[in-house]
Amino acid sequence: MCGRFEIHSTLEIIAQIFGIDDLALDYRPSYNIAPSQDILLVVNNGKRRLIQSRWGFIPSWSKDLSTGYRMINARAESLAEKRSFKTAFEKQRCLVIADGFYEWKKEGATKKPFYIRLKSKQPFGFAGLYNAWTSPDGGEIITSTIITTDSNELIQLLHNRMPVIASPDNYDLWLDASVHDKDILMPLLKPFPSESMELYAVTQKMNSIKHNDPENIKPVKVDEAG
Numbered sequence: 237m238c239g240r241f242e243i244h245s246t247l248e249i250i251a252q253i254f255g256i257d258d259l260a261l262d263y264r265p266s267y268n269i270a271p272s273q274d275i276l277l278v279v280n281n282g283k284r285r286l287i288q289s290r291w292g293f294i295p296s297w298s299k300d301l302s303t304g305y306r307m308i309n310a311r312a313e314s315l316a317e318k319r320s321f322k323t324a325f326e327k328q329r330c331l332v333i334a335d336g337f338y339e340w341k342k343e344g345a346t347k348k349p350f351y352i353r354l355k356s357k358q359p360f361g362f363a364g365l366y367n368a369w370t371s372p373d374g375g376e377i378i379t380s381t382i383i384t385t386d387s388n389e390l391i392q393l394l395h396n397r398m399p400v401i402a403s404p405d406n407y408d409l410w411l412d413a414s415v416h417d418k419d420i421l422m423p424l425l426k427p428f429p430s431e432s433m434e435l436y437a438v439t440q441k442m443n444s445i446k447h448n449d450p451e452n453i454k455p456v457k458v459d460e461a462g
Contacts, residue, residue, distance in 0.1 A: 237309050238362065238382045238399035240442075241337035242267045242453060243276065245359040247286075250333060253359055254278050254407070256286050263288075267452040270445045271308040277366055277380055278331040280411035289330075293381035294369040295320045301371065310365060312385045312400060312425035316418040321381070324365035326416045331361030331402055332382050336453060338442065339394040339435075349442055350394055351453050352435040354401075363400040363410060363425060388427035390435060401428040 244265040251259055256278065269275060275291045278284055293307040294300075307320060315325040336353035354360055366380040383400045391398040402410055406424050409415060442452040 237384055237395065237397045238337055239271065239308065240445075241269050241334045241362075241399075243269065243333055243335050243359065244450070244453075245333075245335055250276070250286070250359055253404075254284060254286075254331065254333070254361065256284050258285060261286055261288065266448055267450055268442055268445050268448040271305055275380065276333040277364065277378075278333065278361060278407075278411065279328075279366065280413065284411065286333075287378060289366055289378040289380040291382075292379055293320070293324070293365060293367060294377070294379045296323075296367060296369060298369070299372055301377075307381050309384045309399075310381045312383050312422070315365075315383065315425075316422070321365055324367050325418075325421070327413050328366050329410055329413070329421075330364045330366045330380060331407065331411065332364040332380060333359055333361055335359050337399060338438070339391065339398075341394045347443075348458065349438050349440060350435050351438045351455075352391065352433060353453075355432055355434050361402045361407065363402045383425055385425055385427055388430040388433070390430040390433050391427075394435070398427060400425045403428075 247259050271292050274288050277287050277289045294303045310321050315321050336351055339350050340347040363383045364380050369377050369379050384397045385400050387396050387398040436455040437458045441447040
């Protein structure tokens with residue numbers, strides 16, 4: 237799964253990596269992004285754009301904002317059939333920008349935090365879905381979810397699920413709203429290669445979402461993470 241991640245790259249680097257021209261956006265790095273907070277998405281409505289979204293997908297038919305807390309992740313295996321995500325999977329796919337994400341390892345009653353990133357240390361895109369949800373009072377909120385799949389060999393050390401990290405070679409295809417064929421899209425939702433990723437223990441302080449600091453992604457000894 238993916239329940240916490242971070243993004244600290246500059247907008248200029250993000251624009252270069254994801255091929256975005258328009259950067260008219262109020263953006264601040266965050267080292268401890270949690271569900272219901274604002275995140276950055278890449279969408280394609282004729283050209284690639286960067287938009288902000290509330291993390292936690294709310295289907296168009298839902299009347300309750302709290303639905304989003306239960307839909308921060310979407311399982312790749314059921315996207316094409318599940319009522320909540322079926323339409324978005326066909327027409328409203330996105331990339332959720334991140335520099336890295338967190339996962340925890342259970343050791344008895346203790347959960348030790350680990351940070352996972354690409355060895356290249358470049359920002360990447362989680363495969364995601366988004367939706368413009370209209371509340372009962374008429375307000376509109378862009379909401380989104382991160383797609384998960386089976387863990388690769390590296391993440392398996394911590395959890396049996398991991399977020400889908402999209403390959404840059406597949407960005408155009410994933411963001412193309414004219415492509416609806418699940419037989420074309422589903423093969424894109426596979427585990428990212430272990431050899432291109434790294435993980436290490438980080439401070440226990442990051443367990444609190446109030447601790448939003450570069451310290452969160454600095455390596456510590458495993459015994460210090462507990």
